[in-house]
Amino acid sequence: MLIIQRLIMIRIIKNIIDLLDQKDKAKVKILVLFTFISAILESVSLAAFIPIIEFFSGESVLGINTYFENLNIAYLENINPIFIFVSLLLLVFLAKNLYLSFFYLYESKFVFQAKANLINNLFKNYIFQDYNFHVNKNSSKLIANLTVETDIFENCLSFLIVIIVDSILLFILFAFMFLINPFVSIILFLFSLVFLFSVYKILKKRTKKLGGDRVKIDAIRQKTLQQSFNGIKEIIVYDNRNYFVKYFSRLIEDIKSFVIKFTFINKFQKILIEMFVIITLIIFIILLVYQGNDISKITALIGVYLIAIIKIIPSINKTVASANYLQYASQSLLTLNDELNFNSKRFDEYKIDKNKKKINFKEKIDLINVKFQYPEKTILENINLEINKNNFLGVVGQTGSGKTTLCNLLLGLYEPTSGQIKSDNENIFENPKSYQRLIGYVPQHIFLLDDTIRNNITFGLSLDEEKILKVIKLAALENFIKNKPKGLDQIVGERGVKISGGEKQRIGIARALYREPNILILDEPTSALDENTEKSIINELINLKDVFTIVLITHKLSNLKLADKIIKIENKKIVNVK
Numbered sequence: 001m002l003i004i005q006r007l008i009m010i011r012i013i014k015n016i017i018d019l020l021d022q023k024d025k026a027k028v029k030i031l032v033l034f035t036f037i038s039a040i041l042e043s044v045s046l047a048a049f050i051p052i053i054e055f056f057s058g059e060s061v062l063g064i065n066t067y068f069e070n071l072n073i074a075y076l077e078n079i080n081p082i083f084i085f086v087s088l089l090l091l092v093f094l095a096k097n098l099y100l101s102f103f104y105l106y107e108s109k110f111v112f113q114a115k116a117n118l119i120n121n122l123f124k125n126y127i128f129q130d131y132n133f134h135v136n137k138n139s140s141k142l143i144a145n146l147t148v149e150t151d152i153f154e155n156c157l158s159f160l161i162v163i164i165v166d167s168i169l170l171f172i173l174f175a176f177m178f179l180i181n182p183f184v185s186i187i188l189f190l191f192s193l194v195f196l197f198s199v200y201k202i203l204k205k206r207t208k209k210l211g212g213d214r215v216k217i218d219a220i221r222q223k224t225l226q227q228s229f230n231g232i233k234e235i236i237v238y239d240n241r242n243y244f245v246k247y248f249s250r251l252i253e254d255i256k257s258f259v260i261k262f263t264f265i266n267k268f269q270k271i272l273i274e275m276f277v278i279i280t281l282i283i284f285i286i287l288l289v290y291q292g293n294d295i296s297k298i299t300a301l302i303g304v305y306l307i308a309i310i311k312i313i314p315s316i317n318k319t320v321a322s323a324n325y326l327q328y329a330s331q332s333l334l335t336l337n338d339e340l341n342f343n344s345k346r347f348d349e350y351k352i353d354k355n356k357k358k359i360n361f362k363e364k365i366d367l368i369n370v371k372f373q374y375p376e377k378t379i380l381e382n383i384n385l386e387i388n389k390n391n392f393l394g395v396v397g398q399t400g401s402g403k404t405t406l407c408n409l410l411l412g413l414y415e416p417t418s419g420q421i422k423s424d425n426e427n428i429f430e431n432p433k434s435y436q437r438l439i440g441y442v443p444q445h446i447f448l449l450d451d452t453i454r455n456n457i458t459f460g461l462s463l464d465e466e467k468i469l470k471v472i473k474l475a476a477l478e479n480f481i482k483n484k485p486k487g488l489d490q491i492v493g494e495r496g497v498k499i500s501g502g503e504k505q506r507i508g509i510a511r512a513l514y515r516e517p518n519i520l521i522l523d524e525p526t527s528a529l530d531e532n533t534e535k536s537i538i539n540e541l542i543n544l545k546d547v548f549t550i551v552l553i554t555h556k557l558s559n560l561k562l563a564d565k566i567i568k569i570e571n572k573k574i575v576n577v578k
Contacts, residue, residue, distance in 0.1 A: 012326045015333040016156050019340065021121060024114045031110055035161060038103050039168035041096040043176065107161055115154040119146055122340055131413035145339055152332045159322035166315040166322075173315075187287060188280055195276050276316070356431040361423045361438050361518040361549070364388045365410070370419035372405055379405045381572050383419070387519075392545040394560030395553040397569035403553050406569060407523045410551060412436050440512030440548070444524040446504045448496035453481065454488040457510045467514060475510035476540050477503075502533035509540070519549040526559070534559075 017025065126142055174189055370383040380402045387393055397403045408414040409421060412432040421428050428435040448456050457468060468488070472478055480503055484490040496504045505525055512520060522541065526534040538559050541550065545562070552560065560566050568575040 012330050012333065013160060015330070015337055016153070016160055016326075018337055019118055019153060019333070020114055021117045024110070024117060027110060031107070031161065032164060034103050034106060035165045036168055038100060039165050039172060041099055042165075042169050043172040045092050045096045107158075111154055111157050111161075114157055115150055118153060118336070118340075119150050122146055122150070122336070125340060131408065145336065149332045149336055152329045153336060156326055156329050156333060159325050162318050162322045163326075166319045169315050170319070183287070188283065191280065191283060192276070195279075356434065357426065359423050359426050359428055359431050359435040359438065362389065363424050365428075365519070366420075366422045366425075367409070368420045368422065370409065370416045370421065372409060372414060373417050378572060380409075380569075383574055385567065385574060387549065387551065388564075389518075390546065390549055391564040392542075392550045392552070392562065394557075394563035394566040395551065395569065396555060396557050396560065396566065399555065401569040402572060403555075403569050404523060407521060407551075407553050410521055411439060411441060437515075438518040440515050440517030440520045442505070442508045442512050442520070442522040442525045446496065446508035446511075448492050448504060448507065450491065450494040452486075452489045452491060453477075453484070453507065456492060456507055457514055459511050459514070461514065467516075468510075471510045471513040474513055474540075474544065475506045476536070477506050477510055480506065500533075502537065505533075505537055506540075509537070513544075517548065519551065520544065521551045521553075523553045524555065525552075526554070 017028065020028070123146060126146075177188070178186070365387040367383050367385040370385075371381045372379050373381075383406070395403055395406060405414065409416060412421075412428055412435050415429050423435060423438070449459075454463070454468065457471065472481060481487050481490075492499050492507075496507075499507075508525070520541075525541075526537050541552065542562050544550065545564075552563070554560065557566070566576075
């Protein structure tokens with residue numbers, strides 16, 4: 001059983017190390033060295049009290065006083081030994097605390113940097129996944145992994161350092177005790193192993209279960225919060241606030257329940273450790289009496305024992321608590337490792353796409369016998385379509401007909417189940433990033449940053465004042481911006497709550513045009529707008545048809561009067577209308 005427990009703990013430690021990047025893994029050896037030095041200094045600082053105990057008790061414990069008495073140093077002859085011992089004690093503690101200040105600073109930097117690197121690597125892994133990954137993954141879970149779970153990783157790393165430091169310290173302290181009295185030390189060491197292993201075994205299973213429950217509840221909590229705030233408009237309109245408050249309250253009660261249980265386990269652990277100290281002290285005294293030591297010798301040894309206990313109690317407490325926390329957090333560590341390793345080559349693939357053949361759009365885009373299906377349902381099949389340069393293509397169809405799926409295929413977000421999509425006779429999925437740089441995209445619901453109009457238009461691209469003024473004009477945003485107190489520096493609010501639907505769409509169009517695309521793809525860009533705003537935006541798009549290739553996906557045939565070609569999606573296939 002002990003072997004199994006050790007293997008479990010080794011696996012947990014391995015999971016922590018695996019979450020470190022290569023630079024941080026290289027620093028671990030340095031950190032272990034520093035922890036070893038820290039443990040030695042802690043031990044030396046405690047051992048520095050022994051000469052004082054020897055001096056006042058008149059009994060030799062390690063023979064330090066005898067050593068000083070035999071030193072033939074003239075200038076020490078007239079100095080009170082206690083002054084020497086106190087001076088050495090102060091020097092030892094000063095050196096120890098100076099070193100510990102450096103060590104804690106290094107440790108803090110290491111732990112924080114390791115956490116920051118993990119968050120960056122995890123976020124990078126998420127953001128570079130394909131669209132299908134994000135469709136099938138709940139964003140609240142991703143957010144929880146990047147926040148709650150990485151906080152737990154930080155704690156685990158700190159607790160692992162605690163275990164290393166205090167384990168080394170305990171070993172050194174037992175070694176000191178062995179030098180003083182080998183027989184008694186061996187008995188106490190064996191008793192300590194049995195007692196502490198029993199405590200760990202009692203608490204481990206419960207702690208691990210609590211950790212697993214916490215992961216589940218935290219995931220539900222994150223999801224509930226996100227859904228509540230994202231759907232606040234509908235919640236208010238339908239007067240459903242009480243429902244969400246009650247649901248969230250139940251989650252808080254569940255969280256409170258396992259927090260209380262985990263806190264109790266930690267408090268109960270301290271009670272057990274205190275019992276351990278009392279029992280070991282009694283055993284210590286009994287064994288010393290059994291050996292025939294006189295009272296002064298026993299008193300001196302008890303003094304040494306109590307000095308050691310000053311450090312042993314917190315060290316044992318921290319070691320057991322840290323080991324329990326690692327058990328508690330084991331599911332989080334597994335989750336983070338799985339998430340970090342899942343398709344982690346995506347970023348590397350993205351970086352090297354420049355070495356692949358560049359995709360161009362000078363003549364046409366061809367969809368050849370394209371089929372797309374989910375595991376349970378076929379959405380499109382036998383799709384053959386030609387989109388010529390500087391043409392206006394209209395796509396109509398009923399809700400659920402597959403228009404949006406066709407849009408996602410044209411955007412390079414979905415790869416066909418079978419068939420090919422080519423741009424100038426080159427398969428776009430040979431280098432999808434190169435192809436997507438050719439596209440300007442305007443969705444039905446424009447994603448807006450809680451930022452300025454300018455930054456929402458540039459959307460991560462470098463600022464070009466001449467270009468931004470050009471796209472503002474093309475998107476008919478001039479009057480809108482002139483009427484804003486701060487102009488382009490006006491904040492639009494979260495999800496654009498401070499501006500109208502038509503203004504959002506125009507910003508979306510301006511953003512698409514700012515990329516200087518070859519092809520402009522619009523997916524129901526006016527469906528949520530009033531009739532007048534819709535007509536205005538459609539007219540603005542028509543004015544662009546001689547400059548860009550336009551693909552307009554809509555459910556209204558009336559929006560496509562000036563289209564060069566109109567297709568209809570019906571029964572999973574294309575029907576030519578015009």
